[in-house]
Amino acid sequence: MQKLHSKQQQWMPVLFLAPAVILFVVYVIFPILQSIWLSFYEWDGIGEKTFVGFSNYIELFDDYQFWVALKNNLYWMVFFMLAPPIGLGIALFLNQKIMGIRLVKSMFFFPFVISQVVVGLVFSWFYDPSFGLFNKAIGLFGMEPVAILSDENWVTFGIIVAGLWPQIAYCMILYLTGLNNLNPDQIEAARLDGAHGWKMLRHVILPQLRPATFIAVVVTVIGALRSFDLVATMTSGGPFGSSSVLAYFMYEQSIFNYRAGYGAAIATVLFLIMDIYIAYFLWRMLKSEKA
Amino acid sequence: MFPTPIEKRSLPFNLSYRVAVWIALFLWLLPLIAVMVTSARSMADINGGNYWGIPTEWMFFENYTMVFxxxxxxxxxxxxxxxxxxxxxxxxxxxxxxxxxxxxxxxxxxxxxxxxxxxxxxxxxxxxxxxxxxxxxxxxxxxxxxxxxxxxxxxxxxxxxxxxxxxxxxxxxxxxxxxxxxxxxxxxxxxxxxxxxxxxxxxxxxxxxxxxxxxxxxxxxxxxxxxxxxxxxxxxxxxxxxxxxxxxxxxxxxxxxxxxxxxxxxxxxxxxxxxxxxxxxxx
The missing domain is CATH 1.10.3720.10 (MetI-like)
Structure with a gap:
């Protein structure tokens, strides 16, 4: 009996894991390898594949559009980093016990729950040059209307602001949970020592919020690199590709221009950039696992 | 608890906080509120440029019925x-x-x-x-x-x-x-x-x-x-x-x-x- 059991203990985990692992390998692991392999081929998506070595990459590094997209991704990453501090600010503002505060907190969270396509539509209205609320607002200050989404210099920032809206909501929730789990003894002790306000936040609260900050930063970076939905709904990368990001550029090249090999090369570059963060996240996660 | 619980502050501070929370929420959701109001506007309002004011007539049921x-x-x-x-x-x-x-x-x-x-x-x-x-x-x-x-x-x-x-x-x-x-x-x-x-x-x-x-x-x-x-x-x-x-x-x-x-x-x-x-x- 005992023998049968230990045998069962050996092969049962394999059975438990099999369905998930098989699907995951077929739909995630294997496609990653295939994409990297494809990036060395010239392919229209249907016909023959021709091996071209590194020429997709060489072309890519010469492609003006690639650098625009990469630069925009960089802007996304830099400005998206406003989400954790603003989210923390709102969380601190809302971390009180007054009547109706639960409702307020959950309504602040709304932008994260709704689809990015809807967020994109909402902000397209907001920016509309002839009737948008944005231009009405700057009109109050005597400024000329700006067609944010058709202005090459502003368009990416306009989309990033739309993206920040749900991202801030996400960070806010992470911090609200963190604030809920603070150690009250430490805060009381610090208060007795005369710490308050900014000092308290910096030296007592923020260190305790570190896990929340870590997750907030990781999901924000990943969100910035993954940005696609908003670009696709608000501008389709326009005007003249000026708001494109790597994710959208790749989609455009493979689906509209029938350049699957070239698209795969773009995806591989994006994947390599993302790997830095994935590796960092894994390292942190596994380290805390061992501790 | 951090920040200091609001109950420990003065009454005016308390009241203004309670009001500020709702104003902040309104501003935060303003783009969404605008869409909700727009979904109840009439075609005449849209053509007439009334995008942000109160709709001249509420077409809530008509619009949603039409969508479906x-x-x-x-x-x-x-x-x-x-x-x-x-x-x-x-x-x-x-x-x-x-x-x-x-x-x-x-x-x-x-x-x-x-x-x-x-x-x-x-x-x-x-x-x-x-x-x-x-x-x-x-x-x-x-x-x-x-x-x-x-x-x-x-x-x-x-x-x-x-x-x-x-x-x-x-x-x-x-x-x-x-x-x-x-x-x-x-x-x-x-x-x-x-x-x-x-x-x-x-x-x-x-x-x-x-x-x-x-x-x-x-x-x-x-x-x-x-x-x-x-x-x-x-x-x-x-x-x-x-x-x-x-x-x-x-x-x-x-x-x-x-x-x-x-x-x-x-x-x-x-x-x-x-x-x-x-x-x-x-x-």
């Missing part, structure tokens, strides 16, 4: 349900099994496998796009709900396994050991001991990935093309092109698309937030 009768919106809504529900069920089921194996069995490669699930969950969709599209076409599942469902199950399994594994790790080993000593089979242990204990995690996870899958737009573009299968995210964006001038209808459609996850979030708020922050309190 004159456009495929109902079909899109149904498609989203047909795709999302099985995908949520599948991903949660597979990852509960996998998460249990990773949490409670010691075997070689355990950590490596866990790491692969975590890493896979973060990869950019574009690196999967061409091969997954080809695979779906070659299985004859392009432009079908099953094609999307299968992909969503597979992809969400990464996040879900991370989630379930972290939850199950916290369950006491003694329960499982005791059952083993009693001679209960491994499957029975999973079914009768582990599963009842992970119910709260199942709820949290389901709510969370329901919204992830419901709101997916990229894969709806890549794996589906006809109105018969298209989920609501891709649907609304297709409608946008057709009704350039009828903002009130697009607004109504947007509200319809946003509603299911919002309702679910409100109904299961505690679970939702527990799901979203599980990683944030550990890790």
């Amino acid at each position: 009768t004159q456009t495929p919106m109902l079909r899109y809504l149904l498609n989203s349900l047909i795709i999302t529900l099985p995908a949520v069920f599948g991903a949660v089921a597979l990852s509960t099994l996998a998460g249990y194996a990773l949490a409670k069995y010691k075997f070689r490669g355990n950590v490596a496998l866990f790491a692969a699930f975590i890493a896979g969950n973060f990869v950019p969709f574009q690196i999967l796009m061409i091969p997954v599209r080809d695979l779906t076409i070659s299985m004859g599942l392009y432009d079908t709900a099953s094609g999307l469902i299968l992909f969503h199950i597979a992809f969400q399994t990464g996040f879900c396994t991370l989630f379930m594994r972290n939850f199950i790790v916290g369950l006491p080993d003694e329960l499982i050991e005791a059952a083993r000593v009693e001679g209960v089979s491994e499957w029975q242990i999973f079914w009768h001991v582990v599963l009842p204990l992970v119910r709260p995690a199942l709820a949290a996870l389901s709510v969370l990935i329901f919204t992830f899958i419901w709101n997916d737009y990229f894969w709806a573009l890549v794996l589906v093309q006809s109105d018969e299968v298209r989920p609501i995210t891709a649907g609304i964006s297709a409608l946008k092109g057709q009704w350039m001038a009828s903002w009130q209808l697009i607004a109504a459609g947007s509200i319809v698309a946003a509603l299911p996850p919002v309702i679910l979030f409100f109904a299961m708020q505690r679970h939702f937030i527990a799901g979203l922050t599980l990683g944030a309190t550990k890790g």
